[in-house]
Amino acid sequence: MAVIGIIGGSGLYQVDGLQNAEWRALDTPWGAPSDALLHGMLDGTAMVFLPRHGRGHVHTPSSVPYRANIAAMKAAGVTHLVSVSATGSFRDDMAPGDFVIVDQFIDRTVQRAASFFGPGLVAHVSIAHPVCPLLSAACADAARGAGATVHEGGTYLAMEGPQFSTVAESRLYREWGCDVIGMTNMPEARLAREAELHYASVAMITDFDSWHPDHGSVQITDILRTLQGNVGRAAEMVAALPGLLTDAACSEGCDHALDHAIMTAPDMRDPAMVYRMKTIAGRVL
Numbered sequence: 001m002a003v004i005g006i007i008g009g010s011g012l013y014q015v016d017g018l019q020n021a022e023w024r025a026l027d028t029p030w031g032a033p034s035d036a037l038l039h040g041m042l043d044g045t046a047m048v049f050l051p052r053h054g055r056g057h058v059h060t061p062s063s064v065p066y067r068a069n070i071a072a073m074k075a076a077g078v079t080h081l082v083s084v085s086a087t088g089s090f091r092d093d094m095a096p097g098d099f100v101i102v103d104q105f106i107d108r109t110v111q112r113a114a115s116f117f118g119p120g121l122v123a124h125v126s127i128a129h130p131v132c133p134l135l136s137a138a139c140a141d142a143a144r145g146a147g148a149t150v151h152e153g154g155t156y157l158a159m160e161g162p163q164f165s166t167v168a169e170s171r172l173y174r175e176w177g178c179d180v181i182g183m184t185n186m187p188e189a190r191l192a193r194e195a196e197l198h199y200a201s202v203a204m205i206t207d208f209d210s211w212h213p214d215h216g217s218v219q220i221t222d223i224l225r226t227l228q229g230n231v232g233r234a235a236e237m238v239a240a241l242p243g244l245l246t247d248a249a250c251s252e253g254c255d256h257a258l259d260h261a262i263m264t265a266p267d268m269r270d271p272a273m274v275y276r277m278k279t280i281a282g283r284v285l
């Protein structure tokens with residue numbers, strides 16, 4: 001049975017309408033996640049929600065405990081993880097208020113632990129295609145159903161922040177062919193793949209970053225104004241997801257990404273590391 005996880009970004013700190021909703025705190029081998037997890041049922045499907053920055057927005061993009069967040073979702077039984085994020089746009093035809101179903105990333109973050117694995121248990125998974133095509137398609141349908149203008153496919157530039165980009169950086173990312181920019185989807189997407197979760201990223205455009213000749217440089221006040229309009233549609237999208245997930249096998253193989261990934265010989269594995277990795281990689285250990 002699918003269990004849907006939602007990581008809510010800036011502006012999305014809870015979801016309403018869950019039956020038997022309950023916030024439950026938990027710990028992981030990588031510390032506490034950003035907040036307690038909100039568990040509940042929606043249309044007969046189990047759902048787990050986590051506000052990425054914590055309720056009250058206490059975590060910076062760099063201080064978000066990405067490993068703990070993904071490990072907590074995995075420990076809670078989540079199989080399908082939808083990330084919702086505020087982003088700037090590099091394209092005229094992707095305007096504030098639009099939703100982009102991200103399918104590629106360029107990672108320019110520099111300060112974040114990007115893997116569950118490490119010395120004593122080495123593994124290499126593919127993130128050539130970093131999102132789940134089936135879950136992404138369900139998100140696109142759900143977002144359209146919620147009345148959003150939806151762009152299927154887009155490259156997300158993950159920057160460290162917390163400052164926004166300079167004009168020169170903004171122009172450069174546009175030349176690189178990036179479509180949207182944010183500060184949080186990496187290493188989240190990498191870790192979701194290591195944890196064998198189906199992962200999709202829904203980017204809600206809030207601004208034109210700082211490249212656009214007809215718009216001023218991105219300001220937080222503009223982002224917050226646009227987010228207020230978007231969050232209702234994001235909540236409607238989440239509510240529609242249970243009805244749109246199918247049992248079809250995902251062509252990317254997200255749920256067996258670790259099949260051939262572990263390099264360390266069984267007799268050379270660090271027992272402490274193996275123990276710590278039980279929830280993430282127990283299937284193949």
Ligand SMILES: CSC[C@H]1O[C@H](OP(=O)(O)O)[C@H](O)[C@@H]1O
Nearest residue numbers: 009010052061085086182183184
């Ligand atoms: C509120 S503006 C910058 C902030 O918003 C985005 O957060 P999230 O990705 O969690 O929606 C962006 O990445 C920055 O963290």
Ligand SMILES: Nc1ncnc2[nH]cnc12
Nearest residue numbers: 086087088181182183209
């Ligand atoms: N322009 C931008 N750059 C980085 N993160 C953002 N989140 C929302 N807008 C953004």
